Amino acid sequence: MKHAPLRGRTALVAATLLALAGCAAAPARLGEPALRDDVPLAGLQAPARADWPAAEWWRHYDDQQLDDLIDRAMRQSPDLALAQSRVQGAEQSAQLAAAQLGLSVNGSAQISRQRMSEHGLIPSRFLGFTWYNQADLGVQLQYDFDWWGKKRATMEAALDQAHAAEAQRSAAALAIQYAVADTYFGWQADQARLQLADQLLATQQRLADIAGLRVRQGVDLPDVAQKAQAQLAAVREMRVALDGSAKIRRATLASLLGVAPATLPELHARPLPKIARGVPADAGLDLIARRPDIAASRWQVEAALKQTDAARAEFFPDIGITALAGLSSIDLDKLLTAGSRTFALTPALHLPIFSGGALEANYGVRRAQLDAAVAQYDSTVLAAAREVATQALGAEQVAARQHEQQAQLDAGQRLLASAQARARQGVRDIRESLGAQAALLQQRDAATQLQAQATSTDLALIKALGGGYRRAGETTASSSPSANAGAPSHERH
16 A cells, blocks of 8 residues: 555656647647738839728718619628628527536436346346346536637637638628629710611711612712611611620629519619729728738638647646536435435546647648638738739729720710801812711710729729728727737737
8 A cells, every 4th residue: 555655646746747748639729820011012103092982881972773673682692691690600609609618517317218238247136136236416617727728819810710701701892882883884884885876867867868868869889888787787786785694683682682684673774873082091001901812811820820739739638527426226215315325526637648740730731721711811911012002003004095085975966066167158068977977976985984994993992992891899990909910910929
């Protein structure tokens, strides 16, 4: 009996040495990854915009039809419903991870009727019975000390994934809003061009009729009539293409709303909106907080970092304790008596002595996932800069073309007025004024296309600026050390 304390101390020393050996083999704790806190937009040649897009940015176009379409899309879009289901799934995963922390208490109650073997270790004839009852009531308490933070890191990673899913849902909502607005204004542009095409068609028809009459009277060669008919056919072809484009856009709108084209509300033609150009002056710093895809990417980095911490904690010993209290009896009448009490207290130590390289491989996988998340974040930031710069410069190019186009329109208007005056005075026949009118209608069609392009570019710029997204609880980029990302703080737990 004197050797028992010595054997106990030896076992304790051996367990301690093994635990220390496991700790020594663990990889070093990672620091915070270096992430960009600004978007490379320095030197962008674009005017300053008054402010950032509002949360419901489409309402500044003052178009009730567009408001109704986007409201319906937000309620009915299957893509948005799918994104929302991902958010709910991520939230449930976070709750599941949180439920595994701390103390767990389980109760049990069972009763069984059993027969003992007559040829077992203790034959039933020695006990005087073969059949007996076994009843058990108990409560089990289990607690994992989680000294190395493995479960806590797993829970925080799940929370970060839930935050990333919410940001991705915002990105999906922005994509749907943009698609609805872009398709709607494309339809409005088709309607405006169809009106011009009808006017041009009528003008070309008159020119073709006059050409045919002059050929029949022998004033002009037949080629003149053929040329007029070819120009008339070209206008008809353009009108057919515009009408088809408008129908396709209606079908696209119905798809975005998740309804059949027949149930899409009737749309009415409206003038295309006026566009205000430019980007916010603080876009380089504040854009990270305004883009939901960047916020989602940054949450993914945080989640990957926590998962790496959890993988690192696998190298350390787990210490837990289990306690059991209950009643157990083979005599049901005595189950609730003091003599049926049972108690157990079981400390447990799990030592990762040899895993065949599984721990190292798991940590390597998590580390690779972290590196991929960081690279994805940097790629997302650079893509955001490229989108903003491309759309801002594209808007400037369209504005410059519109300025030159307006000069052509003014000149065409003056030419038409001069031709009409000469026709009224009898100096020239009506063909000159009809030709000038056709040229002016073609210039107006080109101007409408430029205005449609300006509207589409403005929508793309709003989307590139984040479409009014803002992480909850943040105000400006300069008001919080981590606000310039619109993403998680890098405080470690």
